[in-house]
Amino acid sequence: MTTGQEVTCRRPLHKRPLWCLVGLGAAGAALAGGRLVYSGDLVDGWVLGGLLAALVGLVCLYAVAVKVTADAHGLNARSLLRRRRSMSWQDIADLRVYVQYGRHGEEYLRVEVVLRDGRTRRLPLPVSGSHNDRAAFDEELEAFRALHRRHGAPESEHLAVISKRTAGRGPTVPLSLCLLLLAGAGLAAWFVPVTGATEEAWTSAVPCTAATPAAERGECLTTEPATIARTEVGEGKQRSSLYFADDRPLDRLTVSREGARGFRPGDHVELTLWRGQVRVVARGDHVWREHFPSAGSVAVIAAACALAAGYPGARVLMLRRGRRLPDDEVLPSALPFAGAIAITALWLLPLCYLHPMGVPVSPAPLTWAAAGSLATLGLLVWAWRATRVRTPPEAAAAATQEPYDKDVFLAARFLEATDYNPNGFGTHIVFGGGPPAVTPHPGPGRFAAKRIPARQLTAKGVRRLRGSDSDALPRSWNIAELDDAGRPVHLAAAPADLTRILRALGL
Structure with a gap:
């Protein structure tokens, strides 16, 4: 509800069904409590059903209790779990839009309050999760901003939009992902020598003899006869198993699906034991062997995790490089670093697989590692230069100026x-x-071209992309703000191309 002096945001509009669910949750909580006292069984179906209903009722109660109001004094937010929070207009520096992303790429627009001391507060309302409620979100946000202009002192008239492409986004998510992948790489690297030693010990193991001491019999191979009682072939991701008669020497052995299919109930098999576990099941024409991961495969996992950590690390680097930019300006893409990481994987992963314990001193692997390292270093330098932040004046100075005697088509819109x-x-x-002229194609020819009235256009300035601009625009483009006979229009193009177009328009 919006008036001239007060704005109230409540969620959702249809509260009667939610209040019904709140009542159902209260009844479920009472049912779960009574049943638990009566039966004393926590896993009882009635208890679990009542607890589920209580949880749904609690969520619905939070939805109907949240409320945000704005008046001449400031903003007031109230929710079920938090006390009432008030912020005066004099303490608020600006209001902006913060875009949150769901698991499947859904966008949720929320209002973020920037305080004078630099801290930010995110309001629980209003929220827009689809195009259907976007108009109501824009209306309530504009009402907030109107009250702020009337009773406060906004630092900017521009509405900033903070998205995943902008400089004002926090580095928490990419930094956490980077550290998690690096931890996984370190753990896998720690297992490389362990895996290599286990694989070498298995391949070099010999059958036990009568002279083998009892303390060393775990490191040699022993054989025992057994009889298959039944087989269990798993479907999909289910495990397959072999069951032995009289549970000798064990009741069940987990094997591969192909290994289980080769045995039948009643088959007499020979089991090979190593380090106290069955490693081989043989029946003459069919043999199942336990798979031991190689040190090379574990080294590849470690290297892949380390390389994968490079992309979120590059995103953190881009946020660091853009720390002096306004919060809503779009940062260059980190894809050049992703390309460098992909090229590095082409030479590093095979090298790790073939030489998991380190590069030997022989000429071929050393040359391979040196050439790959130089290539990676060159790609990283190129990626660093390609992702530098260039201001519009720098791009204009780098643009060439030359006469044209034939049509030139430049991507712009x-x-x-x-x-x-x-x-x-x-x-x-x-x-x-x-x-x-404007064309819907890159040429040749001026088919369907629409002439641009250059005389009625006036240039007001050139800026970098902001979070409020379309995500379909490349991150490296700039936008020229023009005035078309009193109507604001925006022209987007690559920085150097935009300078050439403005020169051709006489601007």
């Missing part, structure tokens, strides 16, 4: 629908052989 860009159909701008 006006973000608003105009007479020369109806329904936003334009993808390129052509100039040189004729007046500048």
Whole structure:
């Protein structure tokens, strides 16, 4: 509900079904408590059902209890689990939009409050999770901003949008993922020598003899006869097992699916034991052997985890490099670092598989490792230069200025629908052989071209991409803010191309 002096946000609009679920949850809690006292069994079906209903009722109670209000004094937020929180307009520096992402890529828009001391507070309401409630979200946010302009002192008139592409995003998620992958790489690397020693001991094990001491019999091979009682072939991810008659020497052995299919009930088999466990089951024409992971495969896992940690690490690096940018400016993509990581994997993973204990001193592996390291170093330097943050003046200074005697097509687009860009159909701008025009193709020819009225356009400035701009625009593009006879329009293109287009338009 919105008035001239007060804005109230409640969620959701239809509360009667939720209050019914709250009542059902209370009844479920009472049922679970009474049944637990009566039976004393926590895993009773009635107890579990009552607890589930109580949990659903608690969630619904939180949904109907949350409330955010704004008046001439400031913002007030109230929820079920938190006490009432009030923020005066004088203490609020700005209001902005914060985009949260779901597990499957869903976008949830929330309002974030930036305080004068630099801290941020995220409001529980309003929230937009789809296009259906976006209009109501925009209306309530604009009402908040109107009250802030009237009774406070906003630091900016621009509405900032903080998304996963912008500089104001916190590094918590990529940093945590990077550290988790590095921990996995370290754990796998610690198992490499252990796995290598186990594999070497198994391959070099010999049958036990009468002279073998009892303390060393676990390191040699012993054989025992056994009879298959029944087999169990698992489906999908289920395990397959062999059962032995009289539970001798054990009742059940987990084997592969192919290994279980080769045996039948009543088969007389020979078991090979090593280190107290059955490692081989043989029946003449069919043999199952336990698989021992090689040191090379574990080394590959360690290297793959370390390389995978490079991409979230690159994202943290990009956030660090963009710390001086406004919070809503879009950062360059970390994909160049991902390309360097992928090329590194092409030479590092085979090297780790073939030489898991370290690169030997022979010429071929040393040359392989040295050449790969130099290639990776060169790719990282290229990625560092490709992802540097360039301001529009730097891009304009780097653009070349030369006369054109034939048509030149450059990828660019006006973000608003105009007479020369109806329904936003334009993808390129052509100039040189004729007046500048918008085209839906990269040429050749000016088919379906719409002439740009350059005389009525005025340049107001050039800026980098912001979080409020379309995600379909490449991160490296800049946006020129133009005035079309009193109507603001925006032209997006690569920095150097945008400078050439503005020169062709006489701006």
